[in-house]
Amino acid sequence: MSGQTADPYHVWISEIMLQQTTVTAVVPYYHAFLMRFPTVERLAAAPLDDVLAAWAGLGYYSRARNLYRCAGDIVRRGGFPRDVEGLQSLPGIGPYTASAIAAIAFGVPVVPVDGNVERIVARVFAIEEPLPGARRKLGREALRLNGETEARNRPSDFAQALFDLGATVCVPRTPQCLLCPWVVSCAAHKAGIQAQLPAKTPKAARPERHGVHFLLVDEAGQIVLRRRPDKGLLGGTVELPGTPWRDAPWPLPEAFELAPGGPRHPWRVAGTVRHVFSHFALMVTVCVARVRTMPNLLPEEGFVVPAVQAEGLALSSLMRKCLGTGLEALGNEPTA
DNA sequence: AATGCGGGGTG
């Protein structure tokens, strides 16, 4: 598997399979796949279902669909693009995979930067800037590392050597520094921080907020909705009536006081819905109740609409989730 | 910028 002779079809298949997937998981699939689809032409000519069947068990099945679309594109254009930009324009091929194919199949002097390479580079140069912000910097340093190695003029060998090192020695949690050929020049090892790198931006600690929303259904299949104010979060969208969203969870009796038609309905908990906004996460408890006839509602409590018309309204994805949870619970309930 | 997409490995 060295140098400029690797078949781009083989490289492409293996790189797609190796996205988010370990080598040991890929190997049997890879061989079986190439037996079944020996060339890109044979792949493009096969039924999609055959391709999906060959992929079954590997996960991330959009990879298989993109692979199939991509095979058609490649055959139509008469072969693989031989540069990063052309490769990246193909479905399922992003920045990493485009660089990997270019380097390994075509000897283009680029360094494909995957998680392994990011980890190795962050450690060798002790780069403490967290990912993903440091991605560009790590890519530049990977190029610099390439220039300092014996394999500098063999992009394919350099890339594959880095993958091997990252997969077997410079592993995420417990790097095997005693086995590492670069231990003496590794800045992170020298500082004793190799296991802490690469750093990652702490996932923005979003405060969690809580609310309770209500799905009230009458015998005619009507429900109560209300419109949010035009300004602010989810402005102008339609929602199930509910409590304000606050930091503390709502004890149900307290929430029921704010339910449409008041607390005197047979409310029960249908489930919870979690939704992440940019600046906080929301946990919604969805409560449902069936009534024979709709109570009279104050205008601010909402309006009555047949449930089947709800999906035509401006429901946010949060409220679609809540409505779905509520309707599902009602559907499972023996009609009283 | 954040999320969903699968399955396998790890602590």
Next chain:
DNA sequence: CACCCAGCATT
């Protein structure tokens, strides 16, 4: 057994 992993497409 909950958590973690980290390319690409989509939103």
